Amino acid sequence: MSLLAFWQAPIDEDVDTVVLFRSTVATTRGAQIASVRARDGYDNWVTHYEDEDAPTAAYYQADYIKDGLVVESSPSKAGVTPYTVTPQMVLDNIQGLPMNRVSAEFVQRMIRHAVELVEVEIRMAISPQTVTQEVYPSSVFNKIVGAGVGYNIQLRHFPVISVDNIYYQVRGAASGSGVQELENLDILIMDGGGLDGYNRGRITVYPRQTSITSIFTGLALTNYPRMAVNVLISYTHGFSTFPRAIEQFVLEGAASTTMEVAGEAETAGLSSRSVDGYSESYTASATTTIFSARRIWHETHMKAIKKLYRKPIWG
Numbered sequence: 001m002s003l004l005a006f007w008q009a010p011i012d013e014d015v016d017t018v019v020l021f022r023s024t025v026a027t028t029r030g031a032q033i034a035s036v037r038a039r040d041g042y043d044n045w046v047t048h049y050e051d052e053d054a055p056t057a058a059y060y061q062a063d064y065i066k067d068g069l070v071v072e073s074s075p076s077k078a079g080v081t082p083y084t085v086t087p088q089m090v091l092d093n094i095q096g097l098p099m100n101r102v103s104a105e106f107v108q109r110m111i112r113h114a115v116e117l118v119e120v121e122i123r124m125a126i127s128p129q130t131v132t133q134e135v136y137p138s139s140v141f142n143k144i145v146g147a148g149v150g151y152n153i154q155l156r157h158f159p160v161i162s163v164d165n166i167y168y169q170v171r172g173a174a175s176g177s178g179v180q181e182l183e184n185l186d187i188l189i190m191d192g193g194g195l196d197g198y199n200r201g202r203i204t205v206y207p208r209q210t211s212i213t214s215i216f217t218g219l220a221l222t223n224y225p226r227m228a229v230n231v232l233i234s235y236t237h238g239f240s241t242f243p244r245a246i247e248q249f250v251l252e253g254a255a256s257t258t259m260e261v262a263g264e265a266e267t268a269g270l271s272s273r274s275v276d277g278y279s280e281s282y283t284a285s286a287t288t289t290i291f292s293a294r295r296i297w298h299e300t301h302m303k304a305i306k307k308l309y310r311k312p313i314w315g
Helices: 087-094 104-122 138-145 244-267 292-309
Strands: 003-006 017-023 031-037 048-051 059-066 069-073 129-136 160-170 185-189 202-207 229-237 270-273 280-282
Touching: 003 059, 003 104, 031 048, 048 087, 048 104, 087 104, 087 244, 104 244, 104 292, 129 138, 138 202, 138 229, 160 185, 160 202, 244 292
Parallel strands: none
Antiparallel strands: 003 048, 017 031, 017 059, 059 069, 129 229, 160 229, 185 202, 270 280
8 A cells, every 4th residue: 555654855955865754653763665846847846655566554754964974863753645636636636836844744734724725615524535334214124125126225425435224223122123134135335436436326136035124024013113113324435436526625725825925935925026036025915925826726716616516505
């Protein structure tokens, strides 16, 4: 699997190399896994590394090298699972903006913020999430083994990646009222194959060898009250990888904030500069700094993307 290793920019401006170590224990240094240039082609500090052969969990520590000698070491930090959008993608989108001491770890936080923002805006998860035994009423049970078998069942979260298990529970039964799994079911996710695998969370269920009599064998109910039967569904929803439009939303959202923070750190409110560099203007306005036009363009594009995926509020 892949993990992201992060470290801060070194204090010594003359550091030329970063040597990275990986361990499965936070308190040990581990083995060397990489040696990278301390600065990239834009002369910005390199402060992250994607470890594509990482174990499930790992800790990373960096040595800062100057003229062949270790002049500083970073603290041990746990590796972070990358999103579809990585810090390097955001930095490539910014294209050489002086980063001052803005780190890739900060960029990762902005990516997480953009992911959470789009999830709130479109009202659904974009990263895979697991729902365990979500409760549905007896009307859903009727669509599995009753007269409504095969009718659409609307799950509360989507897009649906997989339906893992379906259970039932009889409320108020004298005995045998615990959660029981419904097995041997033919489950189909509807509306698949659309926009990057996007679906609205509808499924249909057909029992292969199930009857109401066999389901309720062993329950101490002579005539069970149908309204007392709940269905519990465990499933996974979200996107295994971000759709291209969602990827662009997260990329532009993270780039916008990073660009503004990095630009302000470098230029401290600069709004314009003459060609010869002798004349400069400064402003406190959030819309007239030298990076504001690009940020506003990103935000306008993000609003258009959200409209493609917005989940309706069910009444």
